[in-house]
Amino acid sequence: MIGLPGKDNKPILRAYSICSPNWSDELEFYSIIVQNGPLTSKLKDIKINDEIILMTKSTGTLILDALLPGKRLFLFSTGTGFAPFASIIRDPEAFEKFEKVIVTHTCRNTKELEYSESIINKCKTNDILRELTNDKLVYYQTTTREKSLSFGRITNKIIDNSIYTDLKIEPIKSKSDRVMICGSIEFNNDLKKILLNFDFKEGATNKPGEFVIEKAFVG
Numbered sequence: 014m015i016g017l018p019g020k021d022n023k024p025i026l027r028a029y030s031i032c033s034p035n036w037s038d039e040l041e042f043y044s045i046i047v048q049n050g051p052l053t054s055k056l057k058d059i060k061i062n063d064e065i066i067l068m069t070k071s072t073g074t075l076i077l078d079a080l081l082p083g084k085r086l087f088l089f090s091t092g093t094g095f096a097p098f099a100s101i102i103r104d105p106e107a108f109e110k111f112e113k114v115i116v117t118h119t120c121r122n123t124k125e126l127e128y129s130e131s132i133i134n135k136c137k138t139n140d141i142l143r144e145l146t147n148d149k150l151v152y153y154q155t156t157t158r159e160k161s162l163s164f165g166r167i168t169n170k171i172i173d174n175s176i177y178t179d180l181k182i183e184p185i186k187s188k189s190d191r192v193m194i195c196g197s198i199e200f201n202n203d204l205k206k207i208l209l210n211f212d213f214k215e216g217a218t219n220k221p222g223e224f225v226i227e228k229a230f231v232g
């Protein structure tokens with residue numbers, strides 16, 4: 014939870030995912046700005062040395078330990094749901110545990126893809142990250158309301174197989190693939206249905222499985 018003091022010193026707090034990797038000494042967050050929103054309309058104006066509130070306890074379900082061992086890790090996101098994946102794709106553990114990490118990001122228009130593109134660029138240009146992610150990290154972006162190279166909802170692209178044709182990869186299967194999902198509630202539910210149809214079992218930290226969904230954070 015991060016926030017700012019509100020009226021009568023009552024804090025205005027919202028749940029955010031930490032985007033920075035666990036080895037970083039900086040904390041990075043990714044947010045939309047909600048017009049007249051109580052927190053983000055103020056948060057957008059903070060300057061260096063201003064103070065923000067950061068709760069010390071963190072929670073979440075997108076934990077590598079909640080997944081059974083596998084070969085490929087698929088990270089499916091929409092909108093600000095990319096935030097936790099910005100951290101995971103810079104975590105050495107993800108690349109130790111999996112041969113390929115395939116991260117997808119779907120937004121309404123290309124402008125909204127700029128943040129994920131910038132993180133992917135860091136992974137390709139920063140020496141340490143490049144060594145870590147090398148040929149193991151695959152990025153797939155799609156838009157749904159503005160024409161782009163890859164147009165359409167990711168759920169449809171899984172069903173019609175076009176994601177596999179575009180990336181030249183094998184279709185997803187529960188035997189060897191593991192999945193994390195982070196997006197709007199409707200997106201999370203729709204993708205969960207698709208995975209259940211493919212025989213994937215949901216995991217939790219106390220009972221690892223084949224896929225996990227972010228529950229604390231709704232992007």
Ligand code: A2P
Nearest residue numbers: 091092119120121157158166168197199200203
């Ligand atoms: P669409 O434009 O077809 O609704 P939002 O900004 O509403 O959170 O949406 C972010 C992205 O997620 C949009 O590209 C949107 O596509 C897509 N999306 C929203 N709901 C779903 C869903 N249930 N299944 C697949 N994609 C979804």
